[in-house]
Amino acid sequence: MNIAGKTILITGASRGIGRALVDEALRRGAKRVYAGTRGPLPHADARVTAVKLDVTSAEDIQRAVASIDSLDLLVNNAGIAPYDDLSSPEVLERTFAVNLFGVLNVTRAFLPVLKRSRGAVVNHLSMVALAALPLIPAYSISKAAALNLTQSLRVLLAPWVKVHGVVLGPVDTDMNRGFDIPKATTESAARGIFDGLERDEEDIFPDPASQSVADGWRNGAAKALERQFAAFVPDNAA
Numbered sequence: 001m002n003i004a005g006k007t008i009l010i011t012g013a014s015r016g017i018g019r020a021l022v023d024e025a026l027r028r029g030a031k032r033v034y035a036g037t038r039g040p041l042p043h044a045d046a047r048v049t050a051v052k053l054d055v056t057s058a059e060d061i062q063r064a065v066a067s068i069d070s071l072d073l074l075v076n077n078a079g080i081a082p083y084d085d086l087s088s089p090e091v092l093e094r095t096f097a098v099n100l101f102g103v104l105n106v107t108r109a110f111l112p113v114l115k116r117s118r119g120a121v122v123n124h125l126s127m128v129a130l131a132a133l134p135l136i137p138a139y140s141i142s143k144a145a146a147l148n149l150t151q152s153l154r155v156l157l158a159p160w161v162k163v164h165g166v167v168l169g170p171v172d173t174d175m176n177r178g179f180d181i182p183k184a185t186t187e188s189a190a191r192g193i194f195d196g197l198e199r200d201e202e203d204i205f206p207d208p209a210s211q212s213v214a215d216g217w218r219n220g221a222a223k224a225l226e227r228q229f230a231a232f233v234p235d236n237a238a
Helices: 016-027 058-067 089-117 137-156 186-198 208-218 221-230
Strands: 007-010 032-037 048-052 073-076 120-124 162-166
Touching: 007 016, 016 032, 016 186, 048 058, 058 089, 073 089, 089 120, 089 137, 120 137, 120 186, 137 162, 137 221, 162 186, 208 221
Parallel strands: 007 032, 007 073, 032 048, 073 120, 120 162
Antiparallel strands: none
16 A cells, blocks of 8 residues: 555554654655544644544444445554553453454444455564563453454455454563663654555564564465465455
């Protein structure tokens, strides 16, 4: 997908990678960028429209759908990463509500307009979807589930909508502030995401850390199984 001339919705757009994606989409010539946030989003570019969108709120999702009548690309970026030890069911439930069910519910809500445009969905995953980071186990588990969701939607929606997964490594955001490790900038991650999308990569590895495992993932047993299992689904299943 070439971003130029496209209409895009980005969830979690108020800061971090989401905000960088808004700016990068504008730089690449997007026609309209809907910035999903839970609060105001001042932006000087008239192509940006702020949309109140808490991905855990059915009311917010329905209002957003009612306000957007055309869409080429949905970027499911909103996410949370609490430090936990799996001792609190509430933390796990809240993390799944945002990182898994938020992705699913927003995607389902916008499917009619995405089908009309033969558009695409980009789900932001993480390297911890491939192997858990026990400092943030709720996040790791939710991203592993979101990876499986992405693989499922990729097949079920294939007749109409392309589904891409972004395997992010450490990026310099508020979410990763507690980790003293090398991190990519939000701007470089945003460029890498759109570069991968324009190259039509199913699985996008947009930063140096994630790129270090990209070949292993693409040529590994898990990816081979994904392709094998996808073949069991009839072409008209969706």
